[in-house]
Ligand SMILES: Nc1ncnc2c1ncn2[C@@H]1O[C@H](COP(=O)(O)OP(=O)(O)OP(=O)(O)O)[C@@H](O)[C@H]1O
């Protein structure tokens with residue numbers, strides 16, 4: 001693995017009697033795309049929220065570039081260069097692309113005037129950097145009129161503007177068509193090419209297999225597998241592993257394995 005950017009050591013998280021994560025150890029390196037998969041309720045979003053600093057772990061340590069973090073919260077997470085794109089939620093759909101990229105961090109000139117011209121040039125640069133190719137799109141386009149994949153792109157552009165080194169995408173392709181998914185993949189490849197890291201969460205194991213260099217499998221709060229692409233011959237091998245985990249759990253505790261698997 002590349003140089004360690006972020007490390008979760010022995011992270012556990014309980015919500016009342018529910019144990020969402022159990023002593024999970026995970027490292028994310030620089031310039032790699034890591035795919036995080038697991039069934040509903042596996043703990044994927046909880047892990048993401050802990051990295052984003054919006055949920056506090058019950059126990060365990062968070063390290064950034066080898067340094068143990070204290071007082072971890074969303075501001076600290078951002079300072080550390082971690083940006084999370086929560087699906088659809090973060091964008092103002094009635095506003096333009098440029099407004100969305102700079103929201104809350106507008107460039108201001110003397111006397112507080114916004115430097116709109118500079119923002120537009122910067123937005124164009126960011127859109128080029130992450131691989132927006134549509135000629136119909138400009139910084140002035142209204143986000144509500146963009147496709148799902150393009151909206152993810154705007155959220156990613158904002159993350160880059162915020163100097164993110166690790167960009168977390170929680171189910172970015174869940175509601176997208178194949179064409180739109182391909183757009184998000186292009187953005188992810190651009191992020192990797194620029195040396196940034198991506199944590200990509202997905203339900204569709206084929207999608208995750210196509211885009212990631214390394215894979216993390218969670219099952220009911222436990223880390224079941226951390227493997228490089230070279231160790232898994234295909235998406236089917238990853239799916240077979242996940243099915244095997246479920247089968248073994250079903251043999252041990254049939255009632256437990258049946259819970260939360262209706263989707
Ligand atoms: N705020 C919360 N309060 C209580 N329980 C929670 C909370 N957040 C998550 N959980 C529980 O923790 C477990 C893990 O949830 P989490 O959302 O992390 O799973 P996930 O892997 O993201 O699932 P999905 O694929 O459905 O998004 C689940 O049993 C869930 O019900």
Ligand SMILES: [Mg+2]
Nearest residue numbers: 044045046170
């Ligand atoms: Mg989730």
